[in-house]
Amino acid sequence: MEEKIWFYENNKGKEGPYTETDLIKMIKNNIIKPDDKIWTFALDNWIKLKDSVYIFYSEGDVND
Amino acid sequence: MKSKLPLKLLKLRKHYNLSQAFVASQLDISVIEYMGIENGRNMCNIEQLAILSKLYAISLDEMIRNDDNVTLHDFKEDNEIKQDLTSTIMIPVVEEVNEINNVENDDKTMIIDRKDFVKVEEKPDVQNKKINYGFLIGIVVASLFIATLVYSLMNNQEEPYLSLVATNEGKLAASDSFVTYISDIGKIYGQGDNSNGQLDTSNFSKVVKVDTGADYTVILKKQGTVDAVGLSKDLHDEILKWDNIIDIASGKGHILAVKNDGSVKCIGDNTEGQCKVDNYKDIKKVYAYNKSSILINNNDEVIFTGEKEYENYLNGLKNVKQVALSNNYIGILKTDGTVECIGSGNFKGCNSKNLEHIVQISAGDGFMVFLDQNGQVYIDIDNTLIEKEISSWTNIIAIATGKDYIVGFDGETVFGAGNNTYNQFSKFEDIIQTHKLNSPKNLAVNVTNKNVLFTWDRVNNADYYNFEINTDPVFSVNVDKPTISMDSSKFEQGKDYVINIKAMSKNDEYDESDSISVNYTYFAMEEVPTPTPTSTSEVIVVPIKYTIAKIIGENREKIENYLYKLGAVNIQAIEDENVLCDFNDVKVLSITGISEGEQITEEELKKRSITYTYCKYVPQETTTESTTTSQTTSTNTSLIPTNQTEVN
Numbered sequence: 224m225e226e227k228i229w230f231y232e233n234n235k236g237k238e239g240p241y242t243e244t245d246l247i248k249m250i251k252n253n254i255i256k257p258d259d260k261i262w263t264f265a266l267d268n269w270i271k272l273k274d275s276v277y278i279f280y281s282e283g284d285v286n287d
Numbered sequence: 288m289k290s291k292l293p294l295k296l297l298k299l300r301k302h303y304n305l306s307q308a309f310v311a312s313q314l315d316i317s318v319i320e321y322m323g324i325e326n327g328r329n330m331c332n333i334e335q336l337a338i339l340s341k342l343y344a345i346s347l348d349e350m351i352r353n354d355d356n357v358t359l360h361d362f363k364e365d366n367e368i369k370q371d372l373t374s375t376i377m378i379p380v381v382e383e384v385n386e387i388n389n390v391e392n393d394d395k396t397m398i399i400d401r402k403d404f405v406k407v408e409e410k411p412d413v414q415n416k417k418i419n420y421g422f423l424i425g426i427v428v429a430s431l432f433i434a435t436l437v438y439s440l441m442n443n444q445e446e447p448y449l450s451l452v453a454t455n456e457g458k459l460a461a462s463d464s465f466v467t468y469i470s471d472i473g474k475i476y477g478q479g480d481n482s483n484g485q486l487d488t489s490n491f492s493k494v495v496k497v498d499t500g501a502d503y504t505v506i507l508k509k510q511g512t513v514d515a516v517g518l519s520k521d522l523h524d525e526i527l528k529w530d531n532i533i534d535i536a537s538g539k540g541h542i543l544a545v546k547n548d549g550s551v552k553c554i555g556d557n558t559e560g561q562c563k564v565d566n567y568k569d570i571k572k573v574y575a576y577n578k579s580s581i582l583i584n585n586n587d588e589v590i591f592t593g594e595k596e597y598e599n600y601l602n603g604l605k606n607v608k609q610v611a612l613s614n615n616y617i618g619i620l621k622t623d624g625t626v627e628c629i630g631s632g633n634f635k636g637c638n639s640k641n642l643e644h645i646v647q648i649s650a651g652d653g654f655m656v657f658l659d660q661n662g663q664v665y666i667d668i669d670n671t672l673i674e675k676e677i678s679s680w681t682n683i684i685a686i687a688t689g690k691d692y693i694v695g696f697d698g699e700t701v702f703g704a705g706n707n708t709y710n711q712f713s714k715f716e717d718i719i720q721t722h723k724l725n726s727p728k729n730l731a732v733n734v735t736n737k738n739v740l741f742t743w744d745r746v747n748n749a750d751y752y753n754f755e756i757n758t759d760p761v762f763s764v765n766v767d768k769p770t771i772s773m774d775s776s777k778f779e780q781g782k783d784y785v786i787n788i789k790a791m792s793k794n795d796e797y798d799e800s801d802s803i804s805v806n807y808t809y810f811a812m813e814e815v816p817t818p819t820p821t822s823t824s825e826v827i828v829v830p831i832k833y834t835i836a837k838i839i840g841e842n843r844e845k846i847e848n849y850l851y852k853l854g855a856v857n858i859q860a861i862e863d864e865n866v867l868c869d870f871n872d873v874k875v876l877s878i879t880g881i882s883e884g885e886q887i888t889e890e891e892l893k894k895r896s897i898t899y900t901y902c903k904y905v906p907q908e909t910t911t912e913s914t915t916t917s918q919t920t921s922t923n924t925s926l927i928p929t930n931q932t933e934v935n
């Protein structure tokens with residue numbers, strides 16, 4: 224079973240943990256927005272989605 | 288904003304002079320997959336990012352940051368990473384080689400086979416030796432080159448020059464009765480008719496392309512091998528022998544495959560010559576329809592073999608990316624992203640002059656479908672309902688058609704329109720509904736002397752409600768709770784109003800509900816509010832709490848109509864012969880079972896047994912000044928329609 228390792232934070236607070244698959248879905252569905260922050264256990268700091276390589280999944284950035 | 292991971296990975300890999308094959312082996316993925324990551328088509332998961340950060344001795348935070356300013360260690364100064372790289376480089380290259388023999392790559396990674404590296408693999412204590420990195424790489428590259436040359440000469444094979452590239456169009460396929468599609472992780476799923484086991488695909492993984500026959504599913508794996516379900520055993524056994532395949536396609540009963548040397552294989556039905564493909568070379572792509580085969584060569588020219596009615600229109604066509612056929616359409620997607628349809632003989636032209644940036648086409652019986660690079664689907668069809676339905680699809684990455692339906696795939700879900708007899712697809716609207724809030728239900732109105740109180744059931748996940756009523760002026764308000772009280776002075780006696788309520792959410796995950804609409808007639812406290820749903824929507828049940836108006840002394844017919852309208856069914860009327868009516872006005876004299884001012888629900892009212900007495904009407908000419916000596920009662924005809932409960 225895929226581990227729930229991801230969290231995100233928006234102006235309503237922190238949410239999680241989620242699996243990577245769920246995280247990607249939420250990015251694709253614009254539930255997690257570019258200015259929201261994401262974090263997983265292996266990271267030292269929270270990072271804004273738009274400052275991370277996961278922006279790949281954001282609308283308009285998927286190259287397929 | 289684009290992901291800069293590809294640039295970062297390229298920068299790191301070049302700095303450390305690593306091959307794509309090596310990095311791919313570290314990630315436990317094929318070279319093609321890694322190439323997809325490095326050119327921005329695919330994306331790493333967090334585990335792979337962690338492996339890469341460890342490989343390049345940077346933090347995961349630095350690896351995940353979306354810029355290409357990355358720490359590049361100097362080998363001379365940083366012995367740790369040097370040792371790490373030199374100690375790991377040998378073994379993965381040896382272990383991974385048999386996965387890349389059909390790969391075209393950009394940094395001179397050799398085409399090799401496992402057996403060519405037995406000697407290298409057997410070197411003792413490679414990991415513990417301190418080796419000059421550049422020298423080592425040189426030795427490896429030279430060995431690979433020589434080994435490949437020798438291997439190639441010995442086997443007298445043509446140099447493979449085509450790569451297997453996973454495309455979106457290969458992720459979805461449709462027959463007339465079932466649909467199959469590939470998930471993000473290369474698993475394959477299906478919907479619809481499974482009578483021949485054509486959807487029993489759970490054992491397949493690492494699938495890069497899927498296609499369907501009449502009653503079977505054929506798949507291409509990323510290793511370049513082919514498999515199928517629902518296929519006869521002899522054909523199945525045959526395709527299992529195929530390797531180095533870069534593309535597949537299936538008609539109703541024949542399967543085509545392109546090898547990485549540009550040759551084409553075919554098995555199955557050859558009744559129309561659709562499998563006469565042995566002599567063709569330099570083929571890079573194949574398509575199939577029914578009993579026809581369409582081959583696209585490296586010059587983007589069409590070679591056709593199969594059903595004669597198509598042949599003259601297709602053979603030799605140039606600048607072609609794809610061909611789609613049906614009984615009455617020949618669609619040609621050109622390399623410039625425009626589409627042409629043959630409008631001749633049995634074939635209809637299609638309205639495609641305004642279409643551009645088209646990436647895929649598909650044809651059914653009586654329609655042609657087009658997918659553009661933005662994920663929008665267009666259709667040429669004489670059916671406005673289907674046209675409208677398809678126009679609502681967004682972010683589609685692949686389309687496919689059966690003879691009488693269309694499906695689109697957004698990477699997660701298959702949407703469809705048309706004949707869904709076999710449940711091949713889900714309706715787009717049904718799926719979207721899962722994110723829409725439910726409509727408010729059970730609107731109730733309570734009238735007091737001063738206020739009119741509207742209440743309804745709370746809706747799950749709704750943060751607030753929009754309430755609107757067409758008073759003069761229109762009153763519209765957002766309320767947090769499912770209730771709103773309005774001053775009764777805003778209402779006119781007996782006037783009809785329309786109330787609209789919808790549930791709303793502040794969370795983007797939920798869309799506002801459909802608005803429910805209720806007609807409401809205002810009566811002051813003594814009168815009867817009669818809300819009735821305006822639409823056929825099933826959501827409104829209105830358990831109005833009635834306040835019983837004055838009854839005694841009122842006209843009998845009026846009162847009986849009043850009670851009937853409220854919903855009373857158990858009414859007994861008794862004529863009091865001792866009290867004669869004045870003129871024609873038959874008044875109610877007394878009532879039991881209900882009283883003036885009482886509040887009662889519709890359900891309660893139905894259960895009540897109501898009895899009233901009324902004066903005896905005597906035609907005027909016979910009216911005399913009678914005296915009442917005794918009261919006799921008799922059951923009389925009620926004004927309630929005969930289908931109502933008769934009370935004895």
